[in-house]
Amino acid sequence: MKQTGVMGKSSTAASRRPGRPVGGQLEVDREQVLDAAERVIARDGAGASIEAVAVEAGVTKPIVYDRVGGRADLADALAERLADRMAAAAAEAVRVDTTLTKESLRGFIEANLLVVGRHRNLFLYVTGGTTEQTALGRLKLTERSTTPMSAALTAWRTGFGQSTEVAEAWAFGIVGMLQMVSMWWLTQDQRSASEVAEQITDLLWHGLPGSGRES
Amino acid sequence: MKQTGVMGKSSTAASRRPGRPVGGQLEVDREQVLDAAERVIARDGAGASIEAVAVEAGVTKPIVYDRVGGRADLADALAERLADRMAAAAAEAVRVDTTLTKESLRGFIEANLLVVGRHRNLFLYVTGGTTEQTALGRLKLTERSTTPMSAALTAWRTGFGQSTEVAEAWAFGIVGMLQMVSMWWLTQDQRSASEVAEQITDLLWHGLPGSGRES
DNA sequence: AACGAAAGTTACCAGTAGTAAGTTAGGCGT
DNA sequence: ACGCCTAACTTACTACTGGTAACTTTCGTT
Numbered sequence: 001m002k003q004t005g006v007m008g009k010s011s012t013a014a015s016r017r018p019g020r021p022v023g024g025q026l027e028v029d030r031e032q033v034l035d036a037a038e039r040v041i042a043r044d045g046a047g048a049s050i051e052a053v054a055v056e057a058g059v060t061k062p063i064v065y066d067r068v069g070g071r072a073d074l075a076d077a078l079a080e081r082l083a084d085r086m087a088a089a090a091a092e093a094v095r096v097d098t099t100l101t102k103e104s105l106r107g108f109i110e111a112n113l114l115v116v117g118r119h120r121n122l123f124l125y126v127t128g129g130t131t132e133q134t135a136l137g138r139l140k141l142t143e144r145s146t147t148p149m150s151a152a153l154t155a156w157r158t159g160f161g162q163s164t165e166v167a168e169a170w171a172f173g174i175v176g177m178l179q180m181v182s183m184w185w186l187t188q189d190q191r192s193a194s195e196v197a198e199q200i201t202d203l204l205w206h207g208l209p210g211s212g213r214e215s
Numbered sequence: 216m217k218q219t220g221v222m223g224k225s226s227t228a229a230s231r232r233p234g235r236p237v238g239g240q241l242e243v244d245r246e247q248v249l250d251a252a253e254r255v256i257a258r259d260g261a262g263a264s265i266e267a268v269a270v271e272a273g274v275t276k277p278i279v280y281d282r283v284g285g286r287a288d289l290a291d292a293l294a295e296r297l298a299d300r301m302a303a304a305a306a307e308a309v310r311v312d313t314t315l316t317k318e319s320l321r322g323f324i325e326a327n328l329l330v331v332g333r334h335r336n337l338f339l340y341v342t343g344g345t346t347e348q349t350a351l352g353r354l355k356l357t358e359r360s361t362t363p364m365s366a367a368l369t370a371w372r373t374g375f376g377q378s379t380e381v382a383e384a385w386a387f388g389i390v391g392m393l394q395m396v397s398m399w400w401l402t403q404d405q406r407s408a409s410e411v412a413e414q415i416t417d418l419l420w421h422g423l424p425g426s427g428r429e430s
Numbered sequence: 431a432a433c434g435a436a437a438g439t440t441a442c443c444a445g446t447a448g449t450a451a452g453t454t455a456g457g458c459g460t
Numbered sequence: 461a462c463g464c465c466t467a468a469c470t471t472a473c474t475a476c477t478g479g480t481a482a483c484t485t486t487c488g489t490t
Contacts, residue, residue, distance in 0.1 A: 235468055275471085278468090
């Protein structure tokens with residue numbers, strides 16, 4: 001059912017007539033559109049369309065394009081939000097400053113997993129690049145996660161005489177590992193986040209051949 | 216320009232008339248369609264359409280749907296091909312059996328990178344899930360890479376008393392790391408494959424805090 | 431009071447995945 | 461030998477999506 005053109009009086013927002021509003025204020029601003037997008041994605045899955053976002057926001061499509069830009073920009077903005085939430089959760093769980101311990105790494109990874117679990121569809125929407133224009137643009141969530149990690153790694157290991165180039169490669173690698181593990185974990189319902197976090201921490205801390213070591 | 220319906224006598228294949236062909240043979244079989252898809256993707260980028268694949272194969276769209284199924288199935292099949300090529304390259308570079316060494320790991324990683332570099336657009340097409348139906352289906356390339364790796368890890372580390380569940384988590388993590396590093400590496404043109412492979416090997420072998428260690 | 435621009439809406443275009451219905455021609459039974 | 465059956469293809473369409481051009485309404489300003 002298409003319902004071409006007519007849009008059936010949204011019950012959420014008032015009047016919705018064209019024309020300049022009273023206080024020079026926008027009826028619906030960028031943040032509200034992004035909120036609506038998150039709601040739609042959480043409810044209807046990662047295949048949500050721009051039109052659906054517009055309807056949820058009680059607005060028409062061109063408004064969405066005016067506020068956030070095209071689909072790639074929308075994914076970008078949502079990726080930023082998700083990345084911020086991850087960073088906040090990680091910061092709350094542990095303090096990763098110059099002294100990185102195995103336990104804080106474990107906390108970081110588990111916090112990441114839990115955020116992905118809580119925003120399942122959003123994660124799928126953001127990491128699922130759409131066409132070629134967004135294919136490399138998927139690096140956004142990655143970039144947002146990678147940049148601070150790269151800085152942290154550099155700060156932490158600078159004393160060991162490691163170059164920043166290595167830190168960058170490592171950061172991308174670690175972020176990729178976390179993203180894939182998160183995705184895989186979403187398909188498993190028997191494994192707990194802490195269990196998986198523990199296992200990945202072991203790999204990342206001790207390396208492939210190292211096992212049984214403590215601390 | 217759409218050119219609705221009319222399809223301008225493909226110059227590649229002969230006659231192309233409806234009706235049952237002479238020898239009970241199909242005019243174009245599944246493999247040939249997949250070959251055409253690879254050619255189109257390599258030439259026109261990861262945003263290639265089914266229609267473009269059909270034209271390249273000298274065939275009409277429903278034929279493509281009959282031979283390989285929908286877009287998700289196409290990505291699936293191409294993912295299998297790519298994974299097989301990676302596995303072949305890795306097997307040629309090193310022998311990963313029960314004895315895994317740091318050097319063989321490095322060879323494995325570098326072989327992976329080189330295959331991705333050689334099939335750049337195909338890699339982007341396969342890893343760039345399209346909609347929600349393929350979003351989790353992106354796990355195909357991953358699955359194909361993960362299964363043997365999981366088995367290898369289990370075989371290798373069984374002596375250490377490690378469970379297979381850990382091996383599975385590790386396999387997904389490692390594959391994710393490699394995919395992300397590959398993607399990032401595609402955007403860099405200053406770094407060589409061997410250089411990056413070396414760095415990632417260091418991380419994966421010695422772990423985060425371990426540096427300066429040898430072999 | 432007239433005007434200009436901001437804020438929205440309607441209506442459209444182009445392209446894409448997928449499918450239904452029609453068409454041709456070889457093989458098979460009588 | 462003749463006519464039906466059905467495999468193999470093609471034409472032509474539907475449904476939907478991202479994106480945009482052009483029109484309309486209202487407020488603030490002169």
